[in-house]
Amino acid sequence: MEHVFPTYARFPFDIVEGHDVFLTDNNGKTYLDFTSGIGVCSFGYSNELIQNNLAEQAKKIWHTSNLYDSQIQDDVAAKLCNGDQLAFFCNSGTEANEAAFKLARKYTGKAKILAFNNGFHGRTFGSMSLTGNPDIQAGFTPLVPGVEFANYNDDEAISLIDSDLAAVILEVVQGEGGVNVADKTWLQKVQQAAHDNGVLLIIDEVQTGIGRTGTKFAFEQFGLEPDIITSAKALGNGTPVGAMIGKKKLAEAFGPGTHGTTFGGNKLSMAVANGVLEQLTPDFLKQVQAKSKSLWDKLNTEIKPLEHVTDITGLGFMVGIHLDDSLKVGEVITQLQNKGLLTISAKYNTLRLLPPLIMGEDNLVKGVELIKDVLQ
Ligand code: PLP
Numbered sequence: 001m002e003h004v005f006p007t008y009a010r011f012p013f014d015i016v017e018g019h020d021v022f023l024t025d026n027n028g029k030t031y032l033d034f035t036s037g038i039g040v041c042s043f044g045y046s047n048e049l050i051q052n053n054l055a056e057q058a059k060k061i062w063h064t065s066n067l068y069d070s071q072i073q074d075d076v077a078a079k080l081c082n083g084d085q086l087a088f089f090c091n092s093g094t095e096a097n098e099a100a101f102k103l104a105r106k107y108t109g110k111a112k113i114l115a116f117n118n119g120f121h122g123r124t125f126g127s128m129s130l131t132g133n134p135d136i137q138a139g140f141t142p143l144v145p146g147v148e149f150a151n152y153n154d155d156e157a158i159s160l161i162d163s164d165l166a167a168v169i170l171e172v173v174q175g176e177g178g179v180n181v182a183d184k185t186w187l188q189k190v191q192q193a194a195h196d197n198g199v200l201l202i203i204d205e206v207q208t209g210i211g212r213t214g215t216k217f218a219f220e221q222f223g224l225e226p227d228i229i230t231s232a233k234a235l236g237n238g239t240p241v242g243a244m245i246g247k248k249k250l251a252e253a254f255g256p257g258t259h260g261t262t263f264g265g266n267k268l269s270m271a272v273a274n275g276v277l278e279q280l281t282p283d284f285l286k287q288v289q290a291k292s293k294s295l296w297d298k299l300n301t302e303i304k305p306l307e308h309v310t311d312i313t314g315l316g317f318m319v320g321i322h323l324d325d326s327l328k329v330g331e332v333i334t335q336l337q338n339k340g341l342l343t344i345s346a347k348y349n350t351l352r353l354l355p356p357l358i359m360g361e362d363n364l365v366k367g368v369e370l371i372k373d374v375l376q
Pocket of ligand 1 (some may be wrong): 038091093094096097120121122123171175177204205206207208232233275
């Protein structure tokens with residue numbers, strides 16, 4: 001690629017076609033997909049309802065701006081929100097977090113926000129400033145001021161939550177930061193301290209949401225009731241969409257002219273999001289939970305005992321296989337590609353698995369066996 005900035009270390013093949021949970025590259029090689037395009041294509045690559053919704057909408061109208069009512073935005077918002085929430089639509093995860101950051105400051109009239117080491121919230125200035133990874137921030141200072149960091153799952157963080165803060169932002173499973181799962185009791189203490197001090201709780205569900213961990217949002221499994229939730233990735237199954245969902249009371253700070261984006265809530269993305277949410281039924285989520293259980297049984301019996309595996313962490317269809325220093329995750333990923341399996345990495349030499357949620361147990365087992373072969 002000669003004409004594109006080299007911001008990504010790309011593998012030397014181009015994925016040109018997808019069907020179900022399989023992808024084919026420009027050399028005609030087919031792969032079983034354990035990535036979903038970094039947690040995006042949870043319904044795979046040829047979902048009929050999504051394809052039909054997109055094609056039908058494309059024939060009607062693509063773009064109208066946000067100057068007019070949009071029934072399709074309201075339909076998606078109704079599926080996304082509970083009765084006490086409203087949605088703001090944008091185009092990506094980082095934009096959803098920017099919206100949350102702005103809303104938290106404006107609603108509370110306070111500037112400070114507490115975020116966590118190894119958290120990831122995006123690459124634009126606000127979201128990057130909330131991202132607890134100095135490698136991602138390097139070279140871009142000065143960052144947005146007012147952000148403090150604490151250690152994840154550490155009680156010291158609770159003592160930092162005081163009435164000077166506008167918000168606390170966190171992922172309940174840190175994806176990019178190494179697939180680190182939050183402790184339920186710790187999360188509830190964070191929530192309690194936030195409530196006691198008039199601090200908003202923002203949960204970033206960009207990677208964990210839309211069924212990835214077995215529930216619509218991962219926080220549901222931790223007994224939380226966030227003030228703001230951010231979503232993106234799987235919400236559009238590959239079309240660019242982000243959403244910030246917030247409690248209705250916050251609307252007083254987000255009136256006309258306060259925030260916006262030209263493409264946010266565009267009708268093509270909304271048609272896809274409608275198709276995604278329509279299929280994210282309790283029954284579908286039950287199937288994801290049942291398949292997750294078999295996946296984790298297999299991981300615990302076949303992969304965890306392997307010599308170079310130090311731990312396996314995650315929740316549902318979000319898995320981190322932690323490797324010791326003698327194996328480089330990049331080399332493992334390349335060897336798996338050679339065997340026809342696509343995987344990705346996370347921080348700290350972690351092999352990350354994010355299979356499409358529609359994957360059947362036979363293919364989940366096949367993938368785990370390929371991983372076992374390579375790790376052995
Ligand atoms: N938040 C989380 C938890 C993410 O995992 C990501 C992307 O990986 C983002 C935010 C940023 O999303 P986007 O790349 O759509 O801007």
